[in-house]
Amino acid sequence: xxxxxxxxxxxxxxxxxxxxxxxxxxxxxxxxxxxxxxxxxxxxxxxxxxxxxxxxxxxxxxxxxxxxxxxxxxxxxxxxxxxxxxxxxxxxxxxxxxxxxxxxxxxxxxxxxxxxxxxxxxxxxxxxxxxxxxxxxxxxxxxxxxxxxxxxxxxxxxxxxxxxxxxxxxxxxxxxxxxxxxxxxxxxxx
Amino acid sequence: xxxxxxxxxxxxxxxxxxxxxxxxxxxxxxxxxxxxxxxxxxxxxxxxxxxxxxxxxxxxxxxxxxxxxxxxxxxxxxxxxxxxxxxxxxxxxxxxxxxxxxxxxxxxxxxxxxxxxxxxxxxxxxxxxxxxxxxxxxxxxxxxxxxxxxxxxxxxxxxxxxxxxxxxxxxxxxxxxxxxxxxxxxxxxx
DNA sequence: CGCCCTTCCGAACGATCGTTAGCCTCCACA
DNA sequence: TGTGGAGGCTAACGATCGTTCGGAAGGGCG
Numbered sequence: 001x002x003x004x005x006x007x008x009x010x011x012x013x014x015x016x017x018x019x020x021x022x023x024x025x026x027x028x029x030x031x032x033x034x035x036x037x038x039x040x041x042x043x044x045x046x047x048x049x050x051x052x053x054x055x056x057x058x059x060x061x062x063x064x065x066x067x068x069x070x071x072x073x074x075x076x077x078x079x080x081x082x083x084x085x086x087x088x089x090x091x092x093x094x095x096x097x098x099x100x101x102x103x104x105x106x107x108x109x110x111x112x113x114x115x116x117x118x119x120x121x122x123x124x125x126x127x128x129x130x131x132x133x134x135x136x137x138x139x140x141x142x143x144x145x146x147x148x149x150x151x152x153x154x155x156x157x158x159x160x161x162x163x164x165x166x167x168x169x170x171x172x173x174x175x176x177x178x179x180x181x182x183x184x185x186x187x188x189x190x
Numbered sequence: 191x192x193x194x195x196x197x198x199x200x201x202x203x204x205x206x207x208x209x210x211x212x213x214x215x216x217x218x219x220x221x222x223x224x225x226x227x228x229x230x231x232x233x234x235x236x237x238x239x240x241x242x243x244x245x246x247x248x249x250x251x252x253x254x255x256x257x258x259x260x261x262x263x264x265x266x267x268x269x270x271x272x273x274x275x276x277x278x279x280x281x282x283x284x285x286x287x288x289x290x291x292x293x294x295x296x297x298x299x300x301x302x303x304x305x306x307x308x309x310x311x312x313x314x315x316x317x318x319x320x321x322x323x324x325x326x327x328x329x330x331x332x333x334x335x336x337x338x339x340x341x342x343x344x345x346x347x348x349x350x351x352x353x354x355x356x357x358x359x360x361x362x363x364x365x366x367x368x369x370x371x372x373x374x375x376x377x378x379x380x
Numbered sequence: 381c382g383c384c385c386t387t388c389c390g391a392a393c394g395a396t397c398g399t400t401a402g403c404c405t406c407c408a409c410a
Numbered sequence: 411t412g413t414g415g416a417g418g419c420t421a422a423c424g425a426t427c428g429t430t431c432g433g434a435a436g437g438g439c440g
Contacts (some may be wrong), residue, residue: 395428
């Protein structure tokens with residue numbers, strides 16, 4: 001992929017995140033690259049291609065981040081690492097993450113179905129951590145692991161709305177983890 | 191406000207939630223009411239008016255729900271009630287909640303600023319619960335209340351993406367609360 | 381009855397949408 | 411040195427966008 005083509009994808013990610021897919025015109029994209037809108041079609045076949053590309057890049061980034069989490073070791077550590085991994089992607093590729101979380105739904109046809117499947121698979125990998133933790137007894141045996149996974153996924157999926165790009169997200173992930181693990185009950189709360 | 195005018199607002203909420211603000215045309219709105227698109231302008235001055243109206247309705251609904259939470263009593267109960275209240279609005283007015291959470295950003299000018307202020311105020315009311323809980327000693331005194339509030343807000347703000355309209359949300363809110371309060375640590379986890 | 385106000389229609393407005401086409405330039409490589 | 415493909419230009423396409431306008435129903439009220 002040529003450098004120019006990559007610039008186009010970057011601009012698409014930025015503009016789709018900022019103004020939304022339908023709020024971004026082909027003219028906007030062309031202007032971001034300093035060219036005429038017709039010239040874009042030397043690089044793409046349609047505007048929808050760009051959405052698909054950015055959304056796919058997001059899916060790949062989140063899956064790759066999760067791949068970096070070891071498959072064994074204490075579950076609590078792996079949950080912490082998974083949160084760290086996800087939030088790191090959000091902070092380092094905020095535009096792509098935003099498209100992955102919010103703009104993907106404007107995909108159409110097979111691409112939409114393929115994306116949804118990848119997204120479901122990602123969430124399932126996340127959920128498995130909590131289920132395994134309960135089954136192995138590393139988490140409370142009466143844990144509602146589905147709710148726990150949902151809570152964790154909500155936290156990281158919402159992060160794109162407020163996280164500043166380039167932030168140091170590990171401490172944040174650790175605070176989330178600590179809260180999920182220990183809860184917030186007072187030492188002498190009934 | 192006439193019945194017809196109210197139908198228009200309902201259709202706007204539904205379509206904005208389903209297809210996005212920029213993905214919904216005035217023609218789509220007219221079709222939903224079985225009229226010509228020009229006829230809509232007997233009721234509104236612009237498409238942007240509808241977005242403002244739905245977004246404002248969402249803000250009012252969430253604030254009103256929080257108003258129903260007592261100002262005293264055990265903080266844990268009030269946090270549970272706040273989660274219940276929020277999720278109830280999401281389940282009962284999913285379209286409006288979706289616009290409140292996701293589509294508001296296409297508001298422009300003063301309306302956007304006014305909405306952001308209302309949204310910030312809502313989140314602050316939420317945060318205050320956790321801060322107060324820590325200060326009163328009903329939550330752990332070393333609690334990171336900002337993170338706790340963020341986790342709770344993330345959970346409820348993300349709910350519009352998966353919650354089925356009309357669900358019984360109180361048990362769900364209670365599961366969230368229980369997890370936030372007690373955590374998921376195993377009884378003999380180091 | 382006569383008037384007005386609300387509501388909708390039908391047609392049209394100019395602007396902008398995503399996309400296509402033909403042509404030109406320039407550089408890599410045979 | 412000749413050639414081809416990549417990448418850009420300008421111009422235009424038909425479609426659709428949000429909005430405007432004049433007129434026509436129709437019901438409520440004097």
